Amino acid sequence: MMNKPFKDFSQTEEELRTLIGFPSELVESKTITYLDHHCEEYISKSPFLVITSSDSSGKGDVSPRGDMPGFVKVINENYLVIPERPGNKRIDTMRNILANPNVGLLFMIPGLGETLRVNGKAYLVKDVDLLEQMSVRGRAPLLGIGVEIEECYIHCAKAFKRSSLWEPSSWADKETLPSAAKIIFDHAGLPGSSTESIEERLKEGYSKRLY
Structure with missing residues (x-):
């Protein structure tokens, strides 16, 4: 079993209340x-x-x-x-x-x-x-x-x-955001697929299968 990276735990509500209050x-x-x-x-x-x-x-x-x-x-x-x-x-x-x-x-x-x-x-x-x-x-x-x-x-x-979730000034440039197609491609690992083909599937779903 993988060792947990945590060394100290809160395990009772009483301890939580001591830390957090009421x-x-x-x-x-x-x-x-x-x-x-x-x-x-x-x-x-x-x-x-x-x-x-x-x-x-x-x-x-x-x-x-x-x-x-x-x-x-x-x-x-x-x-x-x-x-x-x-x-x-x-x-x-x-x-x-x-x-x-x-x-x-x-x-x-x-x-x-x-x-x-x-x-x-x-x-x-x-x-x-x-x-x-x-x-x-x-x-x-x-x-x-x-x-x-x-x-x-x-x-x-x-x-x-x-x-600052609703503040547009805090939003990252779209070019720097993670690519859903790339993530799905790497995670799924389907033979014959590509980032481009997955991108097309996503676009089709968003444009034709919302309802």
Whole structure:
């Protein structure tokens, strides 16, 4: 077994609390167990979220979801639905939900540092009438991820401020960014493929198979 590079660990909550301390009364009190009008408004303006899930053994995964603002449908204060658009067909999130329904959502609005965190139980939804309401370009999603709300709260902007994520002046030049095609080529190692052929596949998918 490979030796871990870490020498000192925190292994109890008591030790963590000694190091970190306790949340303020405001932080303790801000969690609610339903979607109020503030949460619904946030979701209606959010074009992007990440969803965390884990399988029956606890192995975790995080996956992005994005579309036009308001793509996530709020059914009522207790339920929302995320349309499942075409992807890479790994279905990691959906397989995890079948084994373990607990999920976490992090909604983001570009330019806004505060995020909305929603935790709950997920279901793979096939209701045709509901999915038709989330059609784009005449195409309804085949499935949706329904979430029963257990808790939600606004998360502060410190991480976004530290990272300057929404500040264009902090963004690297596109020419210096990692190439997805090169990474996939090296990782997959498929005979007969090339960085150029993978780049073309990516471009085709982005232009023709978003919905």
